[in-house]
Structures are given as C-alpha cells and as structure tokens.
Amino acid sequence: DLDVDRLVRTVASGRVYxxxxxxxxxxxxxxxxxxxxxxxxxxxxxxxxxxxxxxxNQGFDGVADRQxxxxxxxxxxxxxxxxxxxxxxxxxxxxxxxxxxxxxxxxYEEAAEERLRSAIRDRLARKLRxxxxxxxxxxxxxxxxxxxxCYYSRSTPGASLKRHMDERHEETKGPRGWxxxxxxxxxxxVYLSDADWDVGSNGGQLISFPQAKFEGMRPGIVEAxxxxxxx
Numbered sequence: 519d520l521d522v523d524r525l526v527r528t529v530a531s532g533r534v535y536x537x538x539x540x541x542x543x544x545x546x547x548x549x550x551x552x553x554x555x556x557x558x559x560x561x562x563x564x565x566x567x568x569x570x571x572x573x574x575n576q577g578f579d580g581v582a583d584r585q586x587x588x589x590x591x592x593x594x595x596x597x598x599x600x601x602x603x604x605x606x607x608x609x610x611x612x613x614x615x616x617x618x619x620x621x622x623x624x625x626y627e628e629a630a631e632e633r634l635r636s637a638i639r640d641r642l643a644r645k646l647r648x649x650x651x652x653x654x655x656x657x658x659x660x661x662x663x664x665x666x667x668c669y670y671s672r673s674t675p676g677a678s679l680k681r682h683m684d685e686r687h688e689e690t691k692g693p694r695g696w697x698x699x700x701x702x703x704x705x706x707x708v709y710l711s712d713a714d715w716d717v718g719s720n721g722g723q724l725i726s727f728p729q730a731k732f733e734g735m736r737p738g739i740v741e742a743x744x745x746x747x748x749x
Contacts, residue, residue, distance in 0.1 A: 520653075521537075525653065526737045527737060530741040531732045531735050532742025534726045540708060541638065541708065548631045562587045563587070565583060565584060583677055584673045586669045586671050589668040592643060592667075596643050596666060598644060654703075654704065656703045658700040661700075665698070684705050685703070688701065709722075728742070
C-alpha cells in the first residue's frame with residue numbers, strides 16, 4: 519500500500535517517491551512476456567531525448583538510445599473498456615489425446631496470465647491514476663479524455679537516457695505554450711526488474727536532481743513545480 523503521507527510530502531518537495539515490490543514476481547513475468555511479444559512483432563522503436571530544432575530527423579538508434587512502444591491497451595483501460603467478456607475456458611470432447619491435453623493446458627495457462635495482466639492494467643490505468651489524482655490534488659488526471667501517455671521502455675546494454683526535465687511551465691515553451699488543456703503533472707515508472715537485479719551489473723538506475731532545499735513547502739498550497747497553486 520502507498521504511504522500516503524510520505525508520498526504527498528515527497529512529491530510536494532520535488533523528490534521521487536519510491537514504492538518497493540509494487541508488483542509481485544508473477545506479475546512482473548506476465549508483463550515481461552507481453553513486452554517480449556510486442557518486441558518480436560517489431561512494435562518497439564528507438565527513442566531518445568527529442569531536439570525540437572531537428573524536427574523528425576532525430577537520429578535515434580537502438581544501441582545508444584532506449585527503445586519504446588506505446589502500451590496498446592492503455593486508452594481502453596483509461597475508460598474501463600479494456601478486456602473482453604469471452605469465456606476463457608476450453609470446450610470440447612472429453613476424449614483427448616496427449617497433444618490435445620498439452621494444448622488445452624497451454625491455453626489455460628495463457629488465459630490465466632492474461633487475467634493477471636488485465637488486473638495489472640486496471641490497477642495502473644484506473645486505481646493508481648485515480649488515487650494519485652485525489653491524493654495529490656491533480657483533478658485532470660481523473661479525466662480519461664485527456665492525454666495520459668503510457669509506454670513500455672527497454673534498453674540494450676550501453677543505452678542511456680540523458681538528464682532531462684519531463685515537463686516545463688507553459689511560459690517557457692514559446693508559441694507552443696498554453697495550447698493544450700492540461701500538461702504532464704505526475705510521472706510514474708514501474709521497473710520490471712529481476713529479483714537479483716544489481717545496479718553495478720545491470721545498470722538502469724534512475725537518478726534525480728531535486729533542489730537541495732525547498733523553503734516554505736506546504737502540500738496542496740506551495741509545492742515544487744507549481745505556480746500560484748497551478749500544478
């Protein structure tokens with residue numbers, strides 16, 4: 519469960535809130551299997567930090583830059599339409615040979631894993647999003663019609679993502695500022711790490727650069743990144 523008080527104060531001070539063991543080992547495996555399926559279908563593409571001055575010619579590659587894939591079920595999950603009502607059972611004759619039994623067992627296992635993934639999708643797209651919207655006073659996060667992006671990200675050995683800001687105030691965006699009804703307010707990352715993950719051997723560590731000290735922080739009133747209460 520989220521430590522609400524620590525979450526509120528950590529985010530309000532412009533720092534990263536960390537929740538260990540957010541997903542179980544079986545849930546991590548289920549999501550990794552989905553990612554591997556998408557990768558095998560060629561759905562991932564190289565994506566680093568964009569330089570707006572270069573337009574579409576960013577020059578990303580799959581070695582130095584990470585690879586990303588838009589999560590295919592995200593939009594449906596936002597509105598609660600993700601998933602279907604079809605029966606996951608296998609219907610057929612009682613007389614089965616060994617091959618049929620193996621195929622049936624495989625189908626049941628795939629169906630069970632898909633149900634697990636469906637529960638994770640609901641947890642991320644609806645429950646966590648709505649909880650953060652309420653806890654952190656971000657009302658637009660609860661609106662499924664607005665842009666709430668979500669993607670899978672994977673990196674090969676040696677790839678990196680340079681230091682950057684996820685979002686900036688509209689006044690710093692030039693002519694592109696104030697065009698949209700909302701902006702990114704909260705970013706959350708779910709690391710699908712192995713139990714024996716080690717930063718020295720595997721890399722992939724998130725490094726943040728918060729203000730050394732934030733004077734006068736008052737959650738809901740004065741927070742890092744807000745302007746006149748506008749989060």
